[in-house]
Amino acid sequence: MEGADEFMKYRSPLVSRYASKEMAYNFSDRKKFTTWRKLWIYLAKAEKGLGLPITDAQIQEMESHEKDIDFAMAAEEERKLRHDVMAHVHTFAHCCPTAAPIIHLGATSCYVGDNTDLIMLRDGFDIILPKLARVIDRLANFAEKYADLPTLGFTHYQPAQLTTVGKRACLWLQDLTMDMRNLQRARDDLRFRGVKGTTGTQASFLQLFQGDHDKVEELDKMVTEMAGFKKAYLVTGQTYTRKVDVDCLSCLASLGATVHKICTDIRLLANLKEIEEPFEKEQIGSSAMPYKRNPMRAERCCSLARHLVALMSDPLQTASVQWLERTLDDSANRRISLPESFLTADIILSTLQNITEGLVVYPKVIERHIRHELPFMATENIIMAMVKAGGNRQDCHEKIRVLSQEAAAVVKQEGGDNDLLARVQGDPYFSPILGQLDSILDPKTFIGRAPQQVARFLSEEVRPLLEPYKAKMDVKIELEL
Numbered sequence: 124m125e126g127a128d129e130f131m132k133y134r135s136p137l138v139s140r141y142a143s144k145e146m147a148y149n150f151s152d153r154k155k156f157t158t159w160r161k162l163w164i165y166l167a168k169a170e171k172g173l174g175l176p177i178t179d180a181q182i183q184e185m186e187s188h189e190k191d192i193d194f195a196m197a198a199e200e201e202r203k204l205r206h207d208v209m210a211h212v213h214t215f216a217h218c219c220p221t222a223a224p225i226i227h228l229g230a231t232s233c234y235v236g237d238n239t240d241l242i243m244l245r246d247g248f249d250i251i252l253p254k255l256a257r258v259i260d261r262l263a264n265f266a267e268k269y270a271d272l273p274t275l276g277f278t279h280y281q282p283a284q285l286t287t288v289g290k291r292a293c294l295w296l297q298d299l300t301m302d303m304r305n306l307q308r309a310r311d312d313l314r315f316r317g318v319k320g321t322t323g324t325q326a327s328f329l330q331l332f333q334g335d336h337d338k339v340e341e342l343d344k345m346v347t348e349m350a351g352f353k354k355a356y357l358v359t360g361q362t363y364t365r366k367v368d369v370d371c372l373s374c375l376a377s378l379g380a381t382v383h384k385i386c387t388d389i390r391l392l393a394n395l396k397e398i399e400e401p402f403e404k405e406q407i408g409s410s411a412m413p414y415k416r417n418p419m420r421a422e423r424c425c426s427l428a429r430h431l432v433a434l435m436s437d438p439l440q441t442a443s444v445q446w447l448e449r450t451l452d453d454s455a456n457r458r459i460s461l462p463e464s465f466l467t468a469d470i471i472l473s474t475l476q477n478i479t480e481g482l483v484v485y486p487k488v489i490e491r492h493i494r495h496e497l498p499f500m501a502t503e504n505i506i507m508a509m510v511k512a513g514g515n516r517q518d519c520h521e522k523i524r525v526l527s528q529e530a531a532a533v534v535k536q537e538g539g540d541n542d543l544l545a546r547v548q549g550d551p552y553f554s555p556i557l558g559q560l561d562s563i564l565d566p567k568t569f570i571g572r573a574p575q576q577v578a579r580f581l582s583e584e585v586r587p588l589l590e591p592y593k594a595k596m597d598v599k600i601e602l603e604l
Contacts, residue, residue: 137463141427141470149246150462152194158242159211159235160189162350163226166318169345170228173338175331181222188218208232229320229327233362233449237316240461241363242350244371247465248310254472255306255378256592259299261479263585266292270577273566274397274489275496282496285566288398288484290573293580295388298381300588305374312370315347316363317355322448360448368438368461375468379431382471386421386428389478393418396488401481420478424471431467434460477600493566495534498543499527504563505547505556512555522552 138147148154164185171177193214200210208227216223227234270289275282318339320327325339332338347355356363392398393416400420437460441453502523509519530543544564547553562568589596 135463135466137466137470142466143250143469143473146247146250146466146469149243149250150465153192154243155239156192156194156197156211157190158239159208160185160192160215162235162238162346163215163230164189165346165349166228166230166234167222167225169318169342169349170225170331172345173332173342175225175228177225177228178221181219181225184219184222185215185226188215191218193218206232208235211235229331230318231321231327231361233316234318237362238350240457241313241315241352241367244367244461244465245310245313245351248306248313248371251375251465251468251472252303252306252310253592253595253598254469254476255299255303256589257596257598258472258476258479259296259303259585260589260596261476262292262296262299263581263589265289265479265482266296266577267581269484271567271570271574272484272486272489273493273570275492280391282492282500284500284571285493285497285569287570287573287577288489289577290570291388293577295381295385296580296585298384300584302374302378302381303588305377309371309374313352313367314363315350315352315355316359317343317347319343319359322361323359360445362445362449362453365438365442365445365453368457369442372435372438372460372464375464376432376435378468379428379471382475383425383428383432385475386418386424386478389421389482390418390425393421395492397485397492399483399485400478401483420474424474424478427467427471427474431464431471434464434467473600480599490566495541497564497566497569498530498541498547500569501564502527502543504568505553505560508556508559508563509553514555519552522550523547526550 164182167177167182167185171179171182192211196217197210197214200213201207204210204213209232212227216226219226266289268289269292270287272288273285274288274291276284276286276291318328319325325343328339328342329336332342343355347353389398389400393400399416400418402416437456441456441460444450445453506516506519506523510516526546527543530541530546533539534541544560548557548560556563
């Protein structure tokens, strides 16, 4: 019956339905509270190393109980004390009676709270960055494969000059590479809050070390290095500035906007039947219409990306209302907005990787769409060929204008095919260039430098960006749902 109780309360779909195990663990209570204990151990080790009366036995006792957390006791302590950090101090002290007097010595709650958040942010980026690299890699392979396949370009979602399938994918890739650089910068810019005390002045530690400023600075440095950070923020209030959260989540929200754009494009192309996302043999597209192949994965990405973008307002507002050295109205909000941003970005990237590993292109459909529109687009080329053959540009322009309007009427009013080419071939005026029409209407003469742009972009900007992630490239994604 205990398992059945799970279905009697709300569970976040981000965890129960979507997110990877590693990202779900990164923001779990187990990770959070074992990190708190690690931070208390780092603090005790550094304080001992700098001369405070802390024994090896006390540190060994703490280390031996780092992972055996009595969550029930902690919950009961928090119910009584109304303070999560002190509840866990008491719970840790209960299994470490020798070390109890020196656990959390000189520290404030934000020593464990904020430093743990920074560790989770850093580790969250370390989960996301290889996933983004894999998406970029799969899409780069796709762009290379279809670098010279002509397709209708669209402006205003109206047919425009031709581009190529690979060049269009490079538009997606360019946004993703900007996101990659933003995420890497945000990750590398993260610092540790370190050992700063209740209002950031380090007063309690200065007292512990009897006014020795050098030892307080060394304490901060030692703990920062133990936690795996190169630098700590030199000034903090009780908390690290909440602008850090803005910086991290803005990169994720920007990634959300990119993914929404890419997946919207895929959905539009799926409607045109030019490109489809992967579709399983037994997958059902619609409960009512058996023939349908809905772009479910791209729709999921758009749906979750909208949430990721919306979460951006949380850290902005939180940073703006942090009174003086801090106020606690950031806490409940950050418990939701920080994990949800990373969890959402995580599943979006997993889903997008799955899509980009199995994109299906239908060249014949693309070719048919080009055939419908190309005669109109070729009119300028026909005029130039006629002028080279001795014709008058204005006369030719008028002939083409009249024939184009007649052909457009067949397409729009009668629902017929574009017969402009047949009208040109049937008009004696154009007889000097009839032998050139096939080459004039070759789609590859309309794609400009698209293939060359793809090759240069991939070699100069995309592939070098992926070098640090080569060892993690082979992971494939199978969607559970």
